[in-house]
Amino acid sequence: MTLRIGIVGAGFMGSTHAAGWMQTPAKIIGIHALHPPKPRQLADTVRAEAYDSLDKLIADCDVLDICTPTHTHHDLVLKAAAAGKHIICEKPLARHVDQAQAMLKACQTARVKLLVAHVVRFFPEYALAKTAVDRGDIGKVAVVRLTRCSYQPKLAHDNWYLDFEKSGGMMLDLMIHDFDYARWVAGDVESVFAKNVAFQKKDAPGDYALVMLRHKNGAISNIEGGWAYPPPMFRTGFEIAGDAGLIEHPADSSVPLGVYLRQTGSGDAAEVGLPMSPLSESPYTTQLRHFYEVLTNNAVPARVLPEDGLASLQIALAAIESAQTGKRVALAGGI
Amino acid sequence: MRLGLMSFAHLHAESYIAALLAMPDVELIGVVDDNQQRGEHFANLFKVRLFEDYTALLREKPDGVIITSENARHLPLVEMAAAAGVAILCEKPLATTREDAQKIVEICQQAHVPLMTAFPMRFSSPAIEVKKLLASGKAGAIWGCNSTNQGALPIFHQQENLAFLNRNWFTDKHLAGGGAVVDHVVHLADLLRWFLGCEVTEVFAETNTILHAGQVEVETGGLVMLTFENGTFASIDCSWSKPAYYPTWGGLKMELVSENGLITMDAYKQIVTIYSHKTQRPQWGYWGSDANYGLLRDFISAIREKRPPAITGQDGYKAVEIVMAAYESAQTGQPVKL
Incomplete structure (x- = not known):
């Protein structure tokens, strides 16, 4: 059927x-x-x-x-x-x-x-690093660094991204990708400390935040997020250091194409920035093919559980709370 | 210009000597080390005079000395040099406690001897470009900075026949003042103070001991968040997270995000990658400019021109203050106000 x-x-x-x-x-x-x-x-x-x-x-x-x-x-x-x-x-x-x-x-x-x-779990570079960590290639995870920066979404109508009540702002909308990924590779999170721009400067043309997580197993994560770059820039990168090795994927490190042509069109950026890396299949499609398998075959476990969605939301909201209060926010018992 | 060097405990001693020996207007009158074998080793290597003790060197009335002892042993050497009225270039961090750092600054002030803290990154060519760019105002207000000064575990010469160099004190809590935080936060903290032209008001830190566990007791992983008077916040990753087989010792990188966009700096990006059958792994050969050269030239000019050096003892004190606040925050779990 x-x-x-x-x-x-x-x-x-x-x-x-x-x-x-x-x-x-x-x-x-x-x-x-x-x-x-x-x-x-x-x-x-x-x-x-x-x-x-x-x-x-x-x-x-x-x-x-x-x-x-x-x-x-x-x-x-x-x-x-x-x-x-x-x-x-x-x-x-x-x-x-x-x-x-x-x-x-x-x-x-x-x-x-x-x-x-949580489509980042389906981006091949992120999935590969997770596989390497799970395989024990770098031993016990100690320090995780994740970066995801773009420009402020510029929807022509009803730009709900900029309405904090609707979107939760950059820290919830964009950084949740990396809160989820950090938790996926380094385990449950017990505390969050964050700094951002939007709460300090209400008229800032975008937002930028640095968030530090402490995981239950002692690992620590540095997570950078921003709607701060000039369009159409979008950069992501990660580094995972373990007691038996290191995985590096710096921003700009695996750009397979260089296109340096004199501008002919208007050169406008898309409404919402997206990372660009040519692949035979979009990670969004990979994700939906996986969801299709999960929905049609009960033996296939989901790569993202509802609890993962809840946990990354809790981490993001704790980060927002920390940025607002200036305090480290504890997540009771670890999340 | 007659200079001397006190102690070979810090491996920067060799870099300074190599740079000084190439300067025609500088006479390196001699070196001293409290480790006799180590002192002889380097005196022979560089063909410089080895004095029997620090007093003997200072009796020769050098114009200035470079102090490259263990972090905790800067103070007694500063005391001796200041009492002899000799200008001092002191390795970073200035000291392992706020009190010692404060004493070092005060002693030099009272003795009217110039004191420079060795923050060579202020003379790194890429860093100077960033400073100029920021001063031009093109970047606008700086929102935040994501930075790293990571390295390999500073345990040296274990396999080689050089155990007598005795340089594994970098992982000794007493002699170094801590681990990765005291080793690697100061460079970026100082660069940021210089770039932003204002002081740190708050420090937060997370540290752990997962990397090299069992090998050393001090913290090996560290993330430090600084907040400045103007609201700029900056994270510093000071972890000893580079494996021993990494293509180089580590590195220093900054990404500055401002209201107008992004400025990135990778201070050690000027490299060639070398693949050799001998090492069986890629190695990065650095061909960028030597920041130590600029540091030493400023120290020398400051002595000649009887002006304060570009980086002062107070700059060294501020960096120590930030490091100590980071340790306090790692203990309490909350940000520490300065």
Whole structure:
């Protein structure tokens, strides 16, 4: 039986997921989004229907794929779970911890799968480093360094990224990738200390933050995040030092192409910055192919558990609290 | 210009001597070491006079001395040199406690002898470019800085026939003042003070002992967050996290993020990669300019021109203060105000 996918949201992430699903045996049955004509355009591209009614889309699908702004995740997950549908939810899982907890509980009760799209776990360089760590190549992890910086998202309409109440700002929206990855490679986190720009300078054209994590096993992490670079720059990098070795992946280190041509077009940057590294398959597609396997074969464990989505949210919110209070924030018992 | 060198405990001693011997206007009148065998070894190597003790060197009235003893043993040598009225270039960190650092500064002030702290990174050509760029105002307000000064575990000459050099004190809590934090935070802390032109107001630190556990007792992993008067925050990774087989000793990098974008500096990026059957691993040959040269030239000019050196004892004291606050924060788990 073909797995029927309903996508909510037709922005950048909705389109990316739609393109990914096209590479799986699943069928996108419909797209629901608030602002026309985007849902119609996207539906036409992927030969699906544009749904005006969210309820009807939920009723018609097997899996609801939620690609909407962060603050809307909670209500959408609860609706889908109540209808007994499996769920894919973009990161961050929710805007607030109590919301995420309610979402986990609802999915558990309804016995539906909740797959959180922490796509960095599917980027081949990050997945490779994780495999090397798990294989014991560098021994016990001691110091982790993660970097992810881009420019401030510049959506033409309804730039919810810049609304702290909706997105949680750069520290929640962008840095959650690396909070999740740090926890994935170095284990549960017991305290967070953070500094950022946005809380100090309200009119700053972007944000920049440095966050230090202490993991339960004694490892420490330095995490850099920013909406601070000139467009279209986006850099990511990592370094993992262990007691038996070192993994390095500095920003700019594996750029396989150099294109130095005299500018012919306008050279405008995309609305939202993305890391660029040509691959035969987009990591977003890799992620959705994995989710497809998880959804159609109960023997396949999910690479990202709902608890991972909750934990990275808790770390991000602790980082925000630390940046606001100036204190190190403890996560009781480790998260 | 007649200079002397006191102690070969620190391996920078050789770099300084090599640079001084190449200067036609400098006479290296001699060296002293409290380790007799080590002193003879280097005196022979560089063909310089070995004095029997520090007093004998100072009796010769050099214009200045370079102190490259263990961190905890700077103070007594500074006392002797200052009493002899000799200008001092002291290896970093100035001392292993705030009190000793303060004493070193005061003694030199009272004796009216110039005191320079050896922060050669201020004379690194890439660092000078960054300083100029920041001074031009093009970067605008600096928001933050992500920086690293990592290295291999400073345990030297274990396999070689040079155990007598006795240079494993870098991992001795008493002689070094700690581990990775005291070893590697000071360079970046000083560069940032210089770049930003203001003081540190708060220090936070996380440290651990996972790397080289069992080999040394001091901290080997460290992340330090500095906050400056102007609001700029900077993280410093001072870990001894480079394996012994890394292509070089370590490195010093900074990424400065400002309201206008990004400035990156990799102070030791000017390298060629050498693959040799002899070593069976890639090695980075550094061909950039020698920062020690600039440091020594400023020390010499300061003596000649009877002006304070570009980097003062107070700069050395400030760096020690930051390091000690980092240790306090690592203990208490909360940021420490300065």
